[in-house]
Amino acid sequence: MLNADGSINQDFFKPRRVILVADRAKWGDLEREGLYKGLEVHGVGKWREINRDYLKGQWDDQQVRIRAARLLGSQSLVRYMGWKGSKAKVDAEYAKNKAIGEATGCWKAGQLVEDDHGSVRKYFEAQEAGPQ
Structure with a gap:
């Protein structure tokens, strides 16, 4: 790290090899439309x-699930498993x-x-109970 005269050896801080990172694939309008179509045909959970059918196989199951959760506006998709819906239905959800x-x-x-107090669960339970 130091030269013989006590100065800093700048070569010490240079990388020994260059690593090129490939550009990550971007999620765009075509992928979003493919996901809408996939939710309509296959349904939630068939990532x-x-x-395979609508996104050219370029994403893993977890990435597709996360994007579907964002489209539906719900972190948990448990209540949607097997649910199928058009773009209009997805937007309504x-x-x-x-x-x-x-x-x-x-x-x-x-x-x-969901929060630590179970607010979302309580909301759905109150909706199922109906008006008192």
């Missing part, structure tokens, strides 16, 4: 089929989840997210 999230204070980064 591999959606990827997003709006519904956003309204629930804003009402319960559980709308975080564009998704309905």
Whole structure:
């Protein structure tokens, strides 16, 4: 790190090899439309089929699931497993989840997210019970 005269050896700080990082594939309008179509045809939970048929197989199952969660506006997709819907239905679910999230204070980064108090669960339980 130091030269014989006590100065800093600048070569010490240069990388020994150059590593090129490939550009990551971007998720754009074509992929979003493919995901809408995949949700309509295959439904929630069929990530591999959606990827194969509508996204050219370029994403892994987890990436497709995360994008679907963002489209639906719900971090948890458990209540949607097997659900199929057109673009209009997906957008309607997003709006519904956003309204629930804003009402319960559980709308975080564009998704309905359960909190430590179970606010979302309590909201759904109250809806199932109906008016008293």
